[in-house]
Amino acid sequence: MATMKAAKRTEVGTNKVKQLRKAGNIPGIIYGHGIDPQAVTISEHEVELAMQHGDRLLELDVDGEIENVLIKALQYDTFGQIILHVDFNRVDLDERVEVTATITLTGTPQGVKDGGVLQQSVSSIHIECPVQNIPEEIKIMVTEMKMDDRMNLGDIELPEGITLLDDAEALLCNVHELAEEEEATTEEGEDADAPEVIGERNVESDTEE
């Protein structure tokens, strides 16, 4: 469990928070367990490092008070590059939590060697697990999959203590043959396919009447 330092925050409002961000810090909030929410300031670099390392459970040192928190939500800027705000959820270390885990398929399926294509339908799943055992990612070996084989979410062998919350019958991945090439597009037919104008009277039908 990573440790991070935070400070209690009194600055609220757009302008003050913008100044915080200029100084390399991020505004955040800690909530949960029926205790009053606490606004905090935290180093942007430390949050980025935690995200890169896949740390979700943190030991947050808020001006000397230690809190175990889970990163609940992150707000990004328009381009998805800069973290603007972070939400922390208070947790007990023996608690079970609902999180999303990324799925990574490993290996080359037999069906792909035979000329098929592996298609992954779901990239992450919702799971319930002990807060201390949140998996960074779930690796699934697909080397045994043959042509026209499919794997459902229920077929995933989850580590002990982890429960799947999604529909077990939902498709995770399948191996299938290459689809046929799409037909060439019909060009220059735009006038014939002009869109219908809602509420416009059809002149030809009016004159016939």
Add this chain to the structure above:
Amino acid sequence: MPLMPKRIKHRKQMRGKIRGNATRGNTVAFGEFGLQVMEPGWITARQIEAGRIAATHYLHREGKVYIRIFPHKPVSGKPLETRMGKGKGETKHWVACVKPGTVLFEIGGVPEDLAKNAFRRVAHKMPFRCRLIHRKHSL
């Protein structure tokens, strides 16, 4: 066939202005990789179609290509060698207005290097600067 609406409320539209950055449609939602726009502008239905074809051909029909924009806006033009006046011209083509940050295309179910190369080919056909983005960490 390039994309175009099936039904519209008005046959012609004013040009309008594109202000600010995208606040919606600016994250990777369906695939694993996305092509994000860095500049505002119009993208025609033909350019969208050219991008889709470039991606699907490079991927050899592997994976899945998602188009995240739609050309809702009609652009009118006058025929060649026509005198000015006599009202606004007829609709010539359809465009999508995009703000910086909008994700144009997404690709899923292929390795990163393949998606990167496919998007490089698509980006050459786009009328703005674009960049590759990844799906965010799941929390």
